[in-house]
Amino acid sequence: MSYGNQGDGGYGSQPPGGGYGQQPPSSGGYGQQPPSGGGYGGGYGQQPPSGGGGYGQQPPSGGGGYGGGYGQQPPSGGGYGGGYGQQPPAGGNPPDNHLVAAILTLVFCCLPLGIVSLVKSLQVNSKWQVGDYQGAALASEEAKTWWKRSLIAGIIWWVLVILFYVVVFVLLAASVPSSGY
Template identity: 50%
Template sequence: MSNDNPPPGYGENPDPNYGGQPNYGGQPNYGGAPQPNYGAGPGGAKPDSNLVWGILVTLLCCLPLGIVSIIKATKVDSLWNQGDYAGAQQASEDAKKWAIYGIIGGVIVMVLYIIFFVVVGASSM
């Protein structure tokens, strides 16, 4: 007795990887190992740490505020890797904020320094 209708599911492959490992990374996986997801997490793209700005502010403008910026910037990667996406974003914003404060502070000190020497120079003549 011949049956022309195969049983349901016969000949269909429910696995889109055709026998490979499950695709956890979101990239095409043609039977290889799972691909890690290096892209954006649930919080979006990884925020910039602003570490370079913190270092430049520390070296060129205002040491105390630059150090605070560096400390905040170094927390971004660790918070992101722990899955605290909101904390990483906040640390990035704090690092940027302290770097800006350091730049403003450095400019103010430089202007006051120049004014001081102009006043002292004018009074000595």
Template identity: 70%
Template structure:
């Protein structure tokens, strides 16, 4: 089997007669199947191409400072957004901290819903569902605000309830003291 112009010397040692590993059919070229006798490998390259297609002038190869490689990078290097998909945009805020705090201190059922919505933001963003991530972010914000409002209402009612209870107890105790 022949990998180009290796000649009789150089490379990784001498090639056995017939050009390969085991007996090859006498089809010319010594490859796997019928190849043209002059190919010597994977197909003829155009003269002067040098490999995988012509590079643009001044590119310098694989990501060299000339700007070649996998596309144009911004002047500061790296891609905006920390490598997230979505055209260099940042993923939306997942509101996870607010969701956890309102779950712990305000309203447990509504806070749990906000935590679930918060965890959906990053997973949807990573699979490319950008609109779904934005929607989940807005829903998470809505649910933690509902939990906060629900918690405030709960605590205000608790304080009012304790005040009413103590006033009631004070009036019952004071009226029974004079009897």
């Protein structure tokens, strides 16, 4: 197959070894796998033997990097220690989860913001238990922020509802004729 004199390289030049879409010759036709050595046979989908490895095994750890053993976490810094497996900060008690305030604002103030506050407050103790002390402190601060937002939205809502009823009451009272006895 020839494309004429199109020069070396460039658009439209024919790749070395044949035309477009052709596959390199193999010993058994298209789509066949080469036989694997080592006594495993040459069947389809079989894995060649690897030096002592198997499914689910991890490579041995060197001395550096994140390649620790099973269950080890990469190092992190700042705040309350950051990663899992760190020592708790002095005092050893989890930060306040603001659960009572979250529930009260959920029920009495603003439902959508109260839901966010409740979710954040429930995350505090669970993060503390797994050793994510920085995440627990952050969830505590976010829970406090969201219940305060819910409280403010609830106060604004109830003030508007009361104003609405006052205006409706005044308009209804003005429209009723008074009797002159």
